[in-house]
Amino acid sequence: MVIHTFGHHRTYEMEALLKLFRPAERFTFSELPEPPAEDEFFSAVLLPEPDGRQQLICRTALTNGSRISEKCLPADIPNNLLDREISGLLYPQLCDLTGLRPKWGMLTGIRPVNLLRKFAERTGSVEQAKDDFRHIWHVTEEKTQLAADILAVQQPILDAAPKNGVGIYLSVPFCPTRCKYCSFVSNSVAQMGRLIPEYMARLDTEMQLIRGIVDEFGLRIDTVYIGGGTPTTFDEADLWQLLEWIDDDLLLAAPDGSGVRRCTPLREYTVEAGRPDTITREKLQLMRQFGVTRISVNPQSFQDHVLKAAGRPHTAQDAVDKFLLAREMGFDNINMDFIAGLPADTVQGFRESIDRAVSLDPESITVHCLALKKAADFYQSLAMPDAEAVSEMVGYAYKTLTAAGYRPYYLYRQKNMAANLENVGYAKPGFESPYNVMMMDDSQTILGIGAGASTKVLGGKRGIERLTECKYPYDYLARFDELMQEKERQLRELLSGIASR
Numbered sequence: 259m260v261i262h263t264f265g266h267h268r269t270y271e272m273e274a275l276l277k278l279f280r281p282a283e284r285f286t287f288s289e290l291p292e293p294p295a296e297d298e299f300f301s302a303v304l305l306p307e308p309d310g311r312q313q314l315i316c317r318t319a320l321t322n323g324s325r326i327s328e329k330c331l332p333a334d335i336p337n338n339l340l341d342r343e344i345s346g347l348l349y350p351q352l353c354d355l356t357g358l359r360p361k362w363g364m365l366t367g368i369r370p371v372n373l374l375r376k377f378a379e380r381t382g383s384v385e386q387a388k389d390d391f392r393h394i395w396h397v398t399e400e401k402t403q404l405a406a407d408i409l410a411v412q413q414p415i416l417d418a419a420p421k422n423g424v425g426i427y428l429s430v431p432f433c434p435t436r437c438k439y440c441s442f443v444s445n446s447v448a449q450m451g452r453l454i455p456e457y458m459a460r461l462d463t464e465m466q467l468i469r470g471i472v473d474e475f476g477l478r479i480d481t482v483y484i485g486g487g488t489p490t491t492f493d494e495a496d497l498w499q500l501l502e503w504i505d506d507d508l509l510l511a512a513p514d515g516s517g518v519r520r521c522t523p524l525r526e527y528t529v530e531a532g533r534p535d536t537i538t539r540e541k542l543q544l545m546r547q548f549g550v551t552r553i554s555v556n557p558q559s560f561q562d563h564v565l566k567a568a569g570r571p572h573t574a575q576d577a578v579d580k581f582l583l584a585r586e587m588g589f590d591n592i593n594m595d596f597i598a599g600l601p602a603d604t605v606q607g608f609r610e611s612i613d614r615a616v617s618l619d620p621e622s623i624t625v626h627c628l629a630l631k632k633a634a635d636f637y638q639s640l641a642m643p644d645a646e647a648v649s650e651m652v653g654y655a656y657k658t659l660t661a662a663g664y665r666p667y668y669l670y671r672q673k674n675m676a677a678n679l680e681n682v683g684y685a686k687p688g689f690e691s692p693y694n695v696m697m698m699d700d701s702q703t704i705l706g707i708g709a710g711a712s713t714k715v716l717g718g719k720r721g722i723e724r725l726t727e728c729k730y731p732y733d734y735l736a737r738f739d740e741l742m743q744e745k746e747r748q749l750r751e752l753l754s755g756i757a758s759r
């Protein structure tokens with residue numbers, strides 16, 4: 259299908275809108291004055307009018323028909339309003355021709371709750387913001403209410419954020435093996451494990467750099483999140499070393515005589531122990547010893563055949579056993595991740611997975627919808643899961659988890675997500691992860707450490723400034739000095755600019 263633009267450059271936004279209806283399709287682009295000759299195209303043309311205004315002409319042509327709409331716009335319309343006008347004309351055409359009604363309407367961004375908050379701040383009323391969601395953006399009542407409920411749960415967490423607080427994300431981009439659906443920067447130990455010793459040493463150097471920046475600009479580390487990858491891929495000795503360096507070089511913790519290493523007061527210290535096949539009693543003991551407050555043990559499914567199809571070399575019972583072991587070791591804040599829409603799963607199988615999770619009573623459960631990105635091995639070989647089935651799975655998770663006392667507390671969407679739905683974190687009251695809330699809401703500066711860790715600084719000229727990211731461990735190691743010099747320069751420049759305002 260061709261995306262055709264003329265008189266403007268909003269191609270990316272148009273592609274995002276079209277993907278709500280054709281998530282797996284690849285598009286070609288045309289910027290000629292004439293509409294394409296192809297049978298199927300999606301077009302927005304902006305032409306100057308003699309009176310100085312502009313005429314927007316939008317047209318959708320599919321094999322079953324075509325639609326055209328026009329609107330007169332001011333000459334100096336800003337890009338965000340132009341996007342809204344283009345979507346406002348094209349979205350009904352797509353609904354009409356495809357018969358589809360995306361639950362998030364024509365919203366294409368990944369943070370709908372953040373958007374609802376901004377609307378509420380601008381209009382001075384959550385009810386007005388909800389109205390805009392329903393009537394301007396065509397969001398369903400169900401999703402509007404979900405976003406509003408999350409907004410209410412998040413507010414106290416946002417309010418409790420310390421002044422000058424920053425979150426730390428430390429990336430361990432290694433896993434024992436690569437799951438077939440993985441779209442993260444993660445490297446199997448068999449392929450890249452030889453890099454681990456040098457990678458760890460560089461992480462420590464970067465931690466020292468970040469600590470220097472934190473001190474220089476009077477920042478306060480609010481949360482620490484060690485993700486990846488799967489940090490518990492490290493063996494016991496490496497994990498001990500990593501946690502020790504985090505204490506000594508990032509958190510500056512001192513032994514307090516009780517045997518427990520206290521960090522500087524943190525609202526949260528999470529380690530993703532995602533893959534049950536990486537968890538041992540000794541590693542759990544180490545995490546307890548170093549004051550980790552929250553871990554994630556991720557079954558993804560409690561159906562063995564689904565796990566096998568997903569390339570995860572553990573069983574459902576392994577996940578249960580490691581969860582119970584973590585409980586026995588004293589972890590009182592455990593998250594479990596599940597994925598709706600994994601190939602070979604069924605609505606009934608997913609229901610059973612959620613029911614089993616509830617029976618284990620973790621403090622939080624995160625329900626993802628399968629996102630098929632180019633990087634995932636699935637992309638080439640398997641069709642997108644059935645949208646209705648995924649929607650039913652997500653609906654069941656919402657109903658069951660809320661009935662069991664969990665509240666949805668953060669939400670984000672991804673591109674190419676099954677059924678255009680969302681990932682939702684549910685938690686028992688008081689167990690919401692501040693890191694997830696602050697990060698997803700873009701409410702706090704996040705300082706990333708390691709390959710694949712993104713850094714974003716709040717308060718810059720553009721609101722949020724994102725630093726250049728180095729994705730891959732071998733690249734991180736090969737260009738380490740240059741990357742650190744550049745990172746230090748960018749951070750100093752941004753933070754000095756903010757401090758001087």
Ligand code: SF4
Nearest residue numbers: 433436437440444487
């Ligand atoms: S555990 Fe997560 S990060 Fe690791 S390979 Fe599987 S999906 Fe990717």
